[in-house]
Amino acid sequence: MLITGKTRVCGIIGNPVEHSLSPVMHNAAFAELGIDCVYVPFRVLPESLKDAVHGLRSQGVLGFNVTFPHKIEIIKHMQKLNQTARQIGAVNTVLNAKGDLVGYNTDGIGAVEALRQNGVDLPNAGFTILGAGGAARAIVFTLAETTSRIQVLNRTFEKAKKLKREVKRKLRRDIMVLPLTKKCLTQALSTTNVLVNTTSVGANADPKGSFLDELGLDRRMTVFDIVYGQSESMLLQKARQQGCRTIGGIEMLLHQGASAFEIWTGRRAPIETMRRALASHQVKQAKDNAW
Ligand code: ATR
DSSP: OOOOTTOEEEEEEESSOTTOOHHHHHHHHHHHHTOOEEEEEEEOOGGGHHHHHHHHHHHTOSEEEEOTTOTTGGGGGOSEEOHHHHHHTOOSEEEEETTEEEEEOOHHHHHHHHHHHTTOOTTTOOEEEEOOSHHHHHHHHHHTTTOSOEEEEESSHHHHHHHHHHHHHHHOOOOEEEESOHHHHHHHHTTOSEEEEOSOTTSSSOOTTSTTTTOOOOTTOEEEEOOOOSSOOHHHHHHHHTTOEEEOHHHHHHHHHHHHHHHHHSSOOOHHHHHHHHHHHHHHHHHHHHO
């Protein structure tokens, strides 16, 4: 593409950002719709966050995504927060509204849309969420709008209890929380239709000795692992072998990205173009790795 003085800038800030696939899908989307904008990854260390945000704002960027480790810290640099970001307490998308930075969170919408697009009956399914960190919070707050059957299991039980209190206070909804032990997991899975893993356990390394070892999956379950890597996660491999419907983290990446794109441009995101760009990038990466 031709970059001129008129080209707008969009991007992602985080550390690390070099493996982010967001530039691939957003640049494909801008090209498809003929929008003169380029999406760039910016590696930003925690101590440089304030300066980086100031720089992006004064450059007049269209907006940007925020990833690890800045999703909470970025809040203090926002002029406004939308309701979802405020409830979740984290921001992954920023719109530059004529110099006012407005924080959004599209992670929950991305996950829920990935589930919907993969045929999950959202209002009637029973969900078990593993983890209670930032991503889990986004998913729980969004899911709780449509379903009342949510169980959250976390290694640090206090964090899950805090999430339960916040959901009650902010949404007036109730969720069930349990510690992430084998016994509780077995109990939770007995009433689960959809298992969502938000922890990084089993993403790449061999997760021997983790809760995945003896996970009792039923083939009628849908298993969604939000972490994406270069190969299928251990959890998804196991779920596929058991005959479960599986959803990979790329689906969440795609839908949270589509939602961010719509916030920045006010245009409907060309989802199929974005999906194809991600798929062909992954094929290319796999070929490069094979060499
Ligand atoms: P993210 O923004 O991706 O959700 P995070 O906020 O750091 O990242 O949350 C990571 C989640 O993975 C947490 O729920 C964490 O559990 P703790 O709250 O007990 O730390 C969970 N997690 C990470 N490593 C884990 C492990 N080895 N076993 C179980 N849970 C793990």
